[in-house]
Amino acid sequence: AQTVTQSQPEMSVQEAETVTLSCTYDTSESDYYLFWYKQPPSRQMILVIRQEAYKQQNATENRFSVNFQKAAKSFSLKISDSQLGDAAMYFCAYRSAYDYKLSFGAGTTVTVRA
Amino acid sequence: KAGVTQTPRYLIKTRGQQVTLSCSPISGHRSVSWYQQTPGQGLQFLFEYFSETQRNKGNFPGRFSGRQFSNSRSEMNVSTLELGDSALYLCASSLVRAGREPNFEAFFGQGTRLTVV
Numbered sequence: 001a002q003t004v005t006q007s008q009p010e011m012s013v014q015e016a017e018t019v020t021l022s023c024t025y026d027t028s029e030s031d032y033y034l035f036w037y038k039q040p041p042s043r044q045m046i047l048v049i050r051q052e053a054y055k056q057q058n059a060t061e062n063r064f065s066v067n068f069q070k071a072a073k074s075f076s077l078k079i080s081d082s083q084l085g086d087a088a089m090y091f092c093a094y095r096s097a098y099d100y101k102l103s104f105g106a107g108t109t110v111t112v113r114a
Numbered sequence: 115k116a117g118v119t120q121t122p123r124y125l126i127k128t129r130g131q132q133v134t135l136s137c138s139p140i141s142g143h144r145s146v147s148w149y150q151q152t153p154g155q156g157l158q159f160l161f162e163y164f165s166e167t168q169r170n171k172g173n174f175p176g177r178f179s180g181r182q183f184s185n186s187r188s189e190m191n192v193s194t195l196e197l198g199d200s201a202l203y204l205c206a207s208s209l210v211r212a213g214r215e216p217n218f219e220a221f222f223g224q225g226t227r228l229t230v231v
Contacts, residue, residue, distance in 0.1 A: 035219070043202060045222035091157065100145050100208055101170050102220060104157040 002027045002094050006105035013082045014113050020067075021077045021108045023092030031097035034068065034075045039107070040088040048090070051075065053097075079110070087112045116140065118207050118223035126229045132193040135226045139186050139207030145169075146188040147220065148180060151202040160203075163188055164210060192228075200230045 003026045013019035025034070036048040051059045051068050059066050063083075067076045079086055092105040119138040127133050139146050147170075148160040159172040163182035180190040186207075192199055206220035 037222075042224065043227075044224050045204065045206075047219045047221075050219060099170050100147055100162050100164075100210075100220070101159050101172075102147070102149070102157075102206075103159070104149075106156050 002029075002032075002096070002103045004092050004094050004103050004105040006092055006108050008108045009106070010109045010111070012111045012113060013079070015082055015084060017082055018078060018080045019082055019110060021079075021090055021092075021110070023075045023077070023105055025073050025075065025092070025094050025103075027073070027094065027096075029096055033095045033097065034066075035093040035095070035102070036064070036066070036075075036077045037091045037093055037104075038086075038088045039091065045091075049077065082112050084112050084114060086110060118205055118221050120203075120205050120223035120226050122226060123224065124227045124229075126231060127195050128231055129195055129197060131195050132191060133195060133228060134189050134191045135203055135205075135228070137188045137190075137205030137207075137223060139188070139205075140209075140221055142209060143207035143221070144186050144210045145208040146182055146186060147206045147208070148188070148190050149204045149206065150174075151204060151225070152200075157204070160190065195230045197230050200228060202227050 005024045032053045034051045038046045049061045063080045089107045091107045093102045121136045145164045147162040151157045162170040166182045177193045182188045202225045204225045205223045
């Protein structure tokens with residue numbers, strides 16, 4: 001079974017600064033996908049960024065980027081130029097290439113200070 | 115394009131009752147998955163349906179069941195409700211195409227908040 005670990009329950013960042021959220025996972029598979037989802041107080045889960053395991057290049061979406069270290073099974077999310085609207089809970093998730101089940105980490109609550 | 119729609123948004127039930135939650139996926143999406151979110155256990159996978167067939171099931175008791183209709187809409191049912199079933203139930207839909215499973219993202223609904231008293 002795949003396990004996803006987020007070791008930071010809470011992170012606080014000053015507006016316009018950068019914050020990095022960590023995520024590690026355990027799997028015996030070689031073909032899989034990794035995601036970061038954002039869940040604001042509205043509870044709507046929103047995909048922030050995704051990474052295919054077979055791609056060495058780290059994914060980037062505007063102010064969001066990842067550091068994917070396949071050998072270390074690490075998948076961290078960097079939020080640059082943090083904005084008040086980035087305040088939310090962030091979940092790291094794993095999905096095998098062969099099914100649609102998502103395995104989530106426990107989540108990291110991000111607070112943005114004005 | 116309409117998003118994933120879950121109904122009802124809020125529900126209060128009594129222990130021992132049963133409940134049915136509904137999920138309408140994005141048009142064209144044929145895979146529907148259900149997740150339970152609680153403060154203690156986090157987000158846990160319940161089951162996934164595709165073409166009216168359950169393809170994958172999480173580690174939940176048999177009181178939790180689901181089904182998918184020919185129009186891809188899905189329902190999940192919880193019988194003999196327990197206090198611990200109080201949670202946010204999230205539905206997610208994904209586009210599926212033939213061949214190797216693509217990395218299409220899962221689009222989530224806003225969830226149904228179930229409170230068991």
